[in-house]
Amino acid sequence: MQAPVARVLLSGEAIARRVAELGAEISRDYAGRDLLLVTVLKGGLYFLADLSRALTIPAAVDVMAISSYRGGKGPSGVVRLIKDLDEDVTGRSVLLVEDIIDTGLTATYLVRLLRARDPADLAICTLLDKSARRIAEGLPIRYRGFDVPDEYLVGYGLDYRQLYRTLPYIAVLDAERAAPGGAGARVR
Ligand code: 5GP
DSSP states (O other): OOOOEEEEEEOHHHHHHHHHHHHHHHHHHTTTSOEEEEEEETTHHHHHHHHHHTOSSOOEEEEEEEEEEEETTEEEEEEEEEEOOSSOOTTSEEEEEEEEESSSHHHHHHHHHHHTTOOSEEEEEEEEEOGGGOOOOOOOEEEEEEEOOSSOEEBTTBOBTTBSTTOSSEEEEOTTTSOOOOOEEEEO
């Protein structure tokens, strides 16, 4: 695929190796528990699909959809729930599976929402951690795939204006060659 990328950050093979490691770790930690994997449409789907298949223990999966508002000056933390979970999380071990955590404001909203429903426990597994940009404190990030630099990434679920999610690797977007984006509400 001809995609406007400046450079590949993580190859498909590197992602697969790390996902296998995370799957093994989660399988050990959650053995014997009622595990529910939750992700957010649409970016988290790719990671969830691979991570769930790397597990050697039973797990249920569910998805939610949100819209987040990004103002011209960056994230505002204003999040709206568009599609709720089908599953009841009460008393279950919930693992929030995220593609990327940037400022952490979105994850903070999701953690608050899920905790209010009384899960037995709640933790986060994020494939990518843009930790240099973190604003939110105290997120229960128990598993992280890779720490990534403060650059706009596409591929493996991450989009630029709904394109390039389907790339099998993660790359830095070439802003020069990509069409300019605008501020406003977006469904992820
Ligand atoms: P946060 O609330 O942590 O600032 O933002 C999290 C969301 O911002 C992610 O779930 C993702 O939708 C978006 N995001 C943050 N960094 C990137 C990036 O480098 N590339 C893409 N495509 N989306 C990103």
